[in-house]
Amino acid sequence: MNMAAVKLQKNVVSQTGKHTASVIFLHGSGDTGPGLLSWVCDVLGQNLAFENIRVIYPTAPSRPYTPMRGALSHVWFDRHKISQDCPEHLESIDSMCDNLSAIVQDEIRAGIPKHRMVIGGFSMGGAMALHLVSRYHQDVAGIFALSSFLNKDSVVYQAVENATQRPLPELLQCHGTADELVFHSWGKETNSLLKKAGLNTSFHSFPDLNHQLCRQELELLRSWILKKLSL
Numbered sequence: 001m002n003m004a005a006v007k008l009q010k011n012v013v014s015q016t017g018k019h020t021a022s023v024i025f026l027h028g029s030g031d032t033g034p035g036l037l038s039w040v041c042d043v044l045g046q047n048l049a050f051e052n053i054r055v056i057y058p059t060a061p062s063r064p065y066t067p068m069r070g071a072l073s074h075v076w077f078d079r080h081k082i083s084q085d086c087p088e089h090l091e092s093i094d095s096m097c098d099n100l101s102a103i104v105q106d107e108i109r110a111g112i113p114k115h116r117m118v119i120g121g122f123s124m125g126g127a128m129a130l131h132l133v134s135r136y137h138q139d140v141a142g143i144f145a146l147s148s149f150l151n152k153d154s155v156v157y158q159a160v161e162n163a164t165q166r167p168l169p170e171l172l173q174c175h176g177t178a179d180e181l182v183f184h185s186w187g188k189e190t191n192s193l194l195k196k197a198g199l200n201t202s203f204h205s206f207p208d209l210n211h212q213l214c215r216q217e218l219e220l221l222r223s224w225i226l227k228k229l230s231l
Helices: 033-044 090-109 124-136 155-161 184-197 215-228
Strands: 009-013 021-026 053-059 062-065 071-074 117-122 142-146 170-176 201-206
Touching: 009 033, 021 033, 021 090, 021 124, 033 053, 033 215, 053 090, 090 117, 090 124, 117 124, 117 215, 124 142, 124 155, 142 215, 155 184, 170 184, 170 215, 184 201, 201 215
Parallel strands: 021 053, 021 117, 117 142, 142 170, 170 201
Antiparallel strands: 009 053, 062 071
């Protein structure tokens, strides 16, 4: 399936003042932009909203997803299985990088330079953000990955190692220690390999948190975004 020409739907939480920066927040597998927006609001008790920063929640198109035996799901890319040890499905990853780059270009046309953007996501959305930034948009202000992992042979590691853009954007990574879908150890190993490849990273563990978001994590993310994209 060629998904390169898909225009992604997106939900937006607008800034309350002058728009000077943007965050692109990518949902996990099987979710949607409005689903993630609502979940973040439920956990925080309010929208993730800022005076100067627009927060964009795109929705992945529905496509056959191999871990669900080919059933249709809103996923950024296909996987052979949910494992560190299998090869990446690069055809679907690369076409989605094209689709998401169109959202980056929309923000540039709105007057927001890439160094005033942060891109990240939850679970599969975090992995997608790592591909998008490390391979195509190395000049954004930062990346975040919540409950995410990369395959052991991910092309992201080589992209970071070979990057001509220095310094690369900083990565904020968060992971629950009780995650039974994307194991905490997978996230930790991903962080270590990215750091070894040359990425400036931080890794925050959340005790007893399963494959979920928590308020403390989102408050940390909010503070980090403000540090990266302050007025």
